[in-house]
Amino acid sequence: MPFDISMILQKKKMQILEIWIKKQLESADLREDLFSNEDLRASCEELLEVLLSSLNEDNLTNPASADFDEVNEILAGISISQARQGFNPRETALFVFGLKESLIEILQEEIKDPQDLFTNCFKLNRLLDTFSITTFETFIKGREEVILRQTDEIAEISTPVIRVWDGILALPIIGTLDSARTQVVMENLLEEIVASGSSIAILDISGVPAVDSLVAQHLIKTVSATRLMGAECIISGIRPEIAQTVVHLGIDLSNIVTKATLASALKFAFQSMKLEVKRVQKDNRNIVS
DSSP states (O other), X not given: XXXXXXXXXXXXXXXXXXXXXXXXXXXXXXOTTTSOHHHHHHHHHHHHHHHHHHOOTTTTTOTTOGGGHHHHHHHHHHHHHHHHHTOOHHHHHHHHHHHHHHHHHHHHHHOOOHHHHHHHHHHHHHHHHHHHHHHHHHHHHHHHHHHHHHXXXXXXXXXXOEEEETTEEEEEEESOOOHHHHHHHHHHHHHHHHHHTOSEEEEEEEEOSOOOHHHHHHHHHHHHHHHHTTOXXXXXXXXXXXXXXXXXXXXXXTTSEEESSHHHHHHHHHHHTTOOOOEEEETTEEEEO
């Protein structure tokens, strides 16, 4: 006699829920700091209700059935939420694995014939494994979105444009300068040139670990874009090893003003703008005017 396991599971819904929640509360991987017991129960109740109401003998062997669209939506929402909250893939996958174990545990209690038990557990196992894959894929997508957002935020923070004097901007660059970051550097610098009306911009590369031909090309592009906006660009932070690398690679920076330090670049900028900074004595204190 064939079993309608959807009816069996629906009848045992509350028992399944309690077993599932108990398994997660007893797990060493439970993140109570990120997921409260109330949130855990609410998520379990919602997913179990939708799954059991969608499940029938016709779609049990068809994980791609449209009947499971809402199930997949709930799993996707949980996965993305956990990815953003800081859960790891293992913790998220165990959420679905715990459900599978709870469902199979009930079938073992209800189905006594070994062959029938094996057949129905196999079907249910394949269905829940598909849901696990969906959960994992969605989690990875959510984590990638988090990483991309954090990368953009770090890029914004690590490329500040500083107004060091009226008409003079400085942009210290720390870390590797790649194509994507060069775009951020140029956009930030050009926007600030327009906003401040500055005529001189200093690119300080003291924090760039190494300069190769690609980094040099990015710097040249930034200088060219700055000049198109009517401002002169100075590159500072040219350490001896960087100078040797530039010469060795045959990179032509002869038409660009370069200085060893930011202080030297700032002094050159003052001279270009016909500004004079001098130390004067006043009340026995050194004051720069």
